[in-house]
Amino acid sequence: MVTGVRRAARLVGTALGLAALISMAALAAAQAPWTAPAGEKEKKNPLPADAQTIEQGRKVAQVNCVTCHGAKGKGDGAASVALNPKPADWTSKAVQDDTDGELFWKISTGRGAMPAWRHLPEKDRWALVGYIHSLAAK
Numbered sequence: 001m002v003t004g005v006r007r008a009a010r011l012v013g014t015a016l017g018l019a020a021l022i023s024m025a026a027l028a029a030a031q032a033p034w035t036a037p038a039g040e041k042e043k044k045n046p047l048p049a050d051a052q053t054i055e056q057g058r059k060v061a062q063v064n065c066v067t068c069h070g071a072k073g074k075g076d077g078a079a080s081v082a083l084n085p086k087p088a089d090w091t092s093k094a095v096q097d098d099t100d101g102e103l104f105w106k107i108s109t110g111r112g113a114m115p116a117w118r119h120l121p122e123k124d125r126w127a128l129v130g131y132i133h134s135l136a137a138k
């Protein structure tokens, strides 16, 4: 009787241990949050948030970004099917909550399947930031 209880207790312990292991593995596989260094976050967009900037950004995105991020920036471009994590939805709160400097740094640096766009002229990258932030209202 006593041994039966002990064995049951041991089994429960093993099951709990396994569950803990599995959830830890799941956590490790999940994407870590992507945050820009503090100094980068504070950078302000030198371009005015006007129609010209937005149009320039839209054009640069059309050429370089829509295959992954989609024509409307929803993260649903043709190549998104094959990607995990998925390209970010620019209209999402997570992206819209990023500061100008944060977006500029992420666009310039890239991560995983998201290429680094440092080779694009700085002005084009700031125009992209202006364009992405203009998607908030839609």
Ligand code: HEC
Pocket (backbone or CB within 6 Å): 031, 034, 060, 061, 064, 065, 066, 067, 068, 069, 079, 083, 085, 086, 087, 088, 094, 095, 098, 103, 106, 107, 111, 112, 113, 114, 115, 117, 128, 132
């Ligand atoms: C080859 C596919 C691909 C292309 C092309 C691409 N991206 Fe991405 N992008 C991604 C993926 C995948 C992520 C998610 C990366 C992650 O979370 O690790 C991402 C994430 C982002 C983010 C979100 C950062 C955040 O806050 O999480 C921004 C902004 C972004 N891309 C901008 C751009 C811009 C601007 C261009 C064009 C100049 C571009 N991307 C081109 C795949 C792409």
